[in-house]
Amino acid sequence: MQRIPLIAGNWKMYTSLAEARALAGAVVSACKGLSDREVMIAPPFTALATVAEVVKGSQVRLAAQNVCWEEQGAFTGEIAPGMLRELGCSMAIVGHSERRQIFGENDALINQRVAGALRFGITPILCFGETLAEREGGQTMAVLERQVRAGLAGISVGEPASMVLAYEPVWAIGTGKTATEEQAQEAHEFVRNLLLSMYEKSIARQMRILYGGSVNSGNVDALLRQPDIDGALVGGASLKADSFERIIHFRQ
Ligand code: PEP
Numbered sequence: 001m002q003r004i005p006l007i008a009g010n011w012k013m014y015t016s017l018a019e020a021r022a023l024a025g026a027v028v029s030a031c032k033g034l035s036d037r038e039v040m041i042a043p044p045f046t047a048l049a050t051v052a053e054v055v056k057g058s059q060v061r062l063a064a065q066n067v068c069w070e071e072q073g074a075f076t077g078e079i080a081p082g083m084l085r086e087l088g089c090s091m092a093i094v095g096h097s098e099r100r101q102i103f104g105e106n107d108a109l110i111n112q113r114v115a116g117a118l119r120f121g122i123t124p125i126l127c128f129g130e131t132l133a134e135r136e137g138g139q140t141m142a143v144l145e146r147q148v149r150a151g152l153a154g155i156s157v158g159e160p161a162s163m164v165l166a167y168e169p170v171w172a173i174g175t176g177k178t179a180t181e182e183q184a185q186e187a188h189e190f191v192r193n194l195l196l197s198m199y200e201k202s203i204a205r206q207m208r209i210l211y212g213g214s215v216n217s218g219n220v221d222a223l224l225r226q227p228d229i230d231g232a233l234v235g236g237a238s239l240k241a242d243s244f245e246r247i248i249h250f251r252q
Helices: 017-031 045-055 081-086 097-103 107-119 132-136 140-151 181-198 201-206 220-224 241-248
Strands: 006-010 038-042 060-064 089-094 123-128 164-167 208-212 231-234
Touching: 006 089, 006 208, 006 241, 017 038, 017 045, 017 060, 017 241, 038 089, 045 060, 081 089, 081 107, 089 107, 107 123, 107 140, 123 140, 132 140, 140 181, 164 181, 181 201, 181 208, 181 220, 220 231, 231 241
Parallel strands: 006 038, 006 231, 038 060, 060 089, 089 123, 123 164, 164 208, 208 231
Antiparallel strands: none
8 A cells, every 4th residue: 555645834933814815725726636645734823723714625634833732721822632623633743843942842742742632633743853963973863763762652553644754854944955865765764664663564654754854846856756755844835835836746
């Protein structure tokens, strides 16, 4: 069975409500007639309800950029998974490097978010990746192994589609520097083998591993041609309707 490629747009802290409505509308149009790939967008929390109306009835999936693990309670600034479900979200980005680096989220906290999302039927997209110093210090695979093992600690995956991973080398995010196809494939293959050692083989083979880090309309085809790259997590280029449309229409 083939893994269905997933193209995911992370809008970060951008878009007014009017911009979000227009961009989501363009993504819905761009997806018409596509049945061999999945597309997801993650607007800021403030635009989720607006974008939910636009994507309703389309094949575009709605995601949050983070998710809490508790059902409710005194967690100022957090959003519960059930609240996201109510808005029509079926996925959530977890452990993005901006959360790790700017907001100090660590592997243990990220693991709680993964578990919480799954408990409430939200598919987490668990992000991990090395910094430039770690790559230059020959630590890349050790860092990936630590982040993936810790992020998935105690997590059982019964259905491969319910869990997505995203390799995002920190030095490639928002910098215009993309990992080469070979660098990305090497990391993805390493993580695939790690998953094979952690989960039942038929499940690990089906779990999608996205690549993220300055993906654009010019490099998406080559990246997605790699055997273990199952989609893209796209930041900057997902904010421009024309470039995201070309990424959605990647050619393998
Ligand atoms: C991201 O935000 O996950 C990302 C990969 O950003 P960019 O595509 O801008 O590098």
